[in-house]
Amino acid sequence: MARAEHVDSAALARLIGGWRAEDVPLPHALADALHELIAGNVLVEGAALPPQRALAAALGVSRSTVAEAYAELAARGRLTSRQGSGSRVRRGRGARASAGGDHVVEGRLASFGRARRLVELDLSSGALPALSLVRDAVSAVDLRELDVYLADDGYYAAGLPRLRTVVAEQYSTQGLPTEPDQILVTSGSQQAVWLCASSLVAPGDEVLVEEPGYRGAIEAFRTAGARLTGVPVREDGLDLDHLDRVAHRAALLYCQPAAHNPTGISLPAAGRERLSGIAGRHGVLTIEDRSCADLVLDDRGVRPPLPEPANPGLVIRIGTASKLLWGGLRVGWIRAERPVITRLTQAKAALDLAAPVIDQMVTAELLTRADLARRERTRRLRAHLADAAAVLAGLRPEWRWTPPHGGTALWVDTGTDAVALAGRAREKGVLVTAGPAFSPANAQRSRLRLPFWRPVDQFAQAVELLG
Structure with a gap:
């Protein structure tokens, strides 16, 4: 074990x-x-x-x-x-763990005492409903293309060639020249994280993760036997001074420079340059998780990938279609140098052979309209964020949070015991996730992650019951 x-x-x-x-x-x-x-x-x-x-x-x-x-x-x-x-x-x-690492309650039920009652308001997940584009793409699947795949066994270990090409073109457009054979398609970004953790980390390795950070990654690296060290996330992003002091001793760094989960903070351009320089100077293998990078809330647009360090091949990128388009499309990917892709492809083939073909077909088509999808997501999320901010100002003015640059949730400091608060909320039929779930040290006890994308009346009801 x-x-x-x-x-x-x-x-x-x-x-x-x-x-x-x-x-x-x-x-x-x-x-x-x-x-x-x-x-x-x-x-x-x-x-x-x-x-x-x-x-x-x-x-x-x-x-x-x-x-x-x-x-x-x-x-x-x-x-x-x-x-x-x-x-x-x-x-x-x-x-x-769900595809995004978010809490799943079996049958949408939570256990309270010896009985089980329906959870009326589930704010434990930041996963979004599908964009209208998804339905259109599913109904317009090219049957001639599908016939080609149906004549084969359907096992494309590294992913459909067309999808790998489209993803590679996206990276190239964003300033990181990429070839299709540098892409491995995974069954969601969570599988990508687990593949990296299980294949690239040995028991006892020190892995640097964010504090707070993505709980799915924390769990994946713990399961791989890593010793986790938290690097603080401040209001302007990852504490790079702290990172520079500890990076020399680490085997791997996992980070989310763009639309960090759970805070929604994005490192500025100068910070991304410095982060890349730190990784290169210390020679630390770095996983850049860009799962939420498409969910932009400010006016600066999608942040580009981390610049390549002087030592090529040090940065592995993870992405997904599930956040932007729909969680029901179980399609993610890893962008890395070819030897790493070969190694991870072998690990994935042993796990589930290949990602679903039709999901990949739909995703490849939708990614050709990624700019349109981002605009629709941004418009909706900004409206929900404004509504949520008004609700919190009216009902919980004592709570504090930093306006996020991206993502689907607010990282709220309640000023009190948020774990106990979440426990009391469960008794009222409200599910929320308290800060320790996002901490490698079970810290962040006063914090709640509050997804703001739900209709404002539901959000307001949940916040009121949280009191």
Whole structure:
């Protein structure tokens, strides 16, 4: 099993927050609270939970209460227990990472006590509904082109040639000359992250990630056995002074210079130049995740890829169609030098053989109209952002957030215990994700990620219930 963190009893007690529920036996209530932390990626696969006696002392309950809660979680498939190694988190089918790494609640239900009630407002995901262009492209699939693929076995390990060409042209247009054989098509950007983590990181390697950062990447590198070091993200982006001090000792850096998830911040051009220089000077392999780069909110447009460092091949880029177009199109990609693409293609072929052909056909057609898609997304997101800002100013003026440059969510400082706040919200049928889920150190406890793209009445209702 890949190396995973040991969870301190006091830290876990703080994460659980207000877990006791009326008319619900304590063991069941505790099991439900831990279940939610596992489903929300706060407790990751393989994490070692505290000994029963230690957690009982931290929570002020009997050891038997914790023992029963652990036993119930094991029965649900959420824990594994072995003599001498304690209890470790197990991610079952009902608690998996979605394509974008966002929380998925099985059947759109959340567990409250011993009953299950419908989640009325789910703000745990920043994934967007489809653009109108998607329906048109699906209905206009070229059957003659499809006939060519139907005559073959359908397994294109590195992706359909046409899609690889279109993606390569996009990079070239943005200032990074790229050939089709430098592109690997993946089943979404999350698979791209996992492929890089599992193929390029050895157990014990130090990996630099953002603090806060994309939780899907945090989980992927943890599962690969990496030692994670957080690099602070400030109001103007990644703390490059801090990065320069620690980059020399790292095996890999994962970052999102454009439309960072969860803050929405983009590094300015000078910052991107300096980031590239740091990577080159220290020789640190860098993954630039551009999954949200198309979701622009300010007037500066899509940020170009990181400039190439002096040492060629140090930067691997990840992209996706799922954010811009629709999450139902499970199409992402990796842009890298040819030897890396060959290595990652072999790893992907062993995992799922190839990405879906029809999804790739539709995506290739839609990417030829990417500028139109970006304009439509930007217009809609700006309108939703303005509505959300007005709601927060009226209902929660004490909350603070930095206006995002891109993305679909606000990174809100509530000034209070956001984990406990999110727990109380669940009891009212509102799902939100608190800051520790986005932290390699379970920090960011006062923060909430609030997707703002939903209709303003739903957003307002959720914010009001969050109080």
